Amino acid sequence: MRTKSCFLALAFLLLNTIVYAQREETVLGSRGWGLSGLWGGYTHHYTDYNGTDAFNRGGFFGFEFGKSLFVGWTHYSLRDDIVLDKGDNQRFDFRFNGGKIGYAFVPYKAVHPMINVELGRGRAKLAGEGNDNIFVIQPSVGVEVNVFRWFRLGLEGGYRFARNVDYVALNDSDLSSPYAKATLKLGFSWGRYHKRTNYTKNYED
Secondary structure, X not given: OHHHHHHHHHHHHHHHHHHHHHHHHHHOOOOOOOEEEEEEEEEEEEEEEOOEEEEEEEEEEEEEEOOOEEEEEEEEEEOOOEEEOOOOOEEEEXXXXXXXXXXXXXXXXXXXXXXXXXXXXXXXXXXXXXXXXXXXXXXXXXXXXXXXXXEEEEEEEXXXXXXXXXXXXXXXXXXXXXXXXXXXXXXXXXXXXXXXXXXXXXXXO
């Protein structure tokens, strides 16, 4: 429970930092923070569960605010059941549904950095032990490429933290792991980008 509280606090601090940055830029008049786009897409993850390599496939949908902030919903599941080497060769399946918060830095550039946090409920299924609902939070960092105005490609690396695993043969650390993710993002963003004013240059003039 203490670990879960720490991760929730981390997510809150990240969101608070983003909100503060939004407020700061709004006061300076460099950008508005209304609804600026709608996006959805597909995700492909490479990761492992208890040391067994696996691929997750999923999707997401959400709203863009101020050209940078993304708030939405995401899900993924194991592409195929995998066999965990726990002595009994038990088959394992996993699904995730949760919220997603992301922030893109200088999104008007063709290639730009981004950060994301996904958190919500995961459902594991282990042969012989049934289903187990667990808590998942997975922060990530990466880059996004503006291929077209309606299409973006993202590459990320992060870590999946799994908590409240209640299996005899598995624990939290067995289902926690680094992951790499490719994202195909489709949608539309309206309005213009507003770059920060260069006040130094104005004073020099």
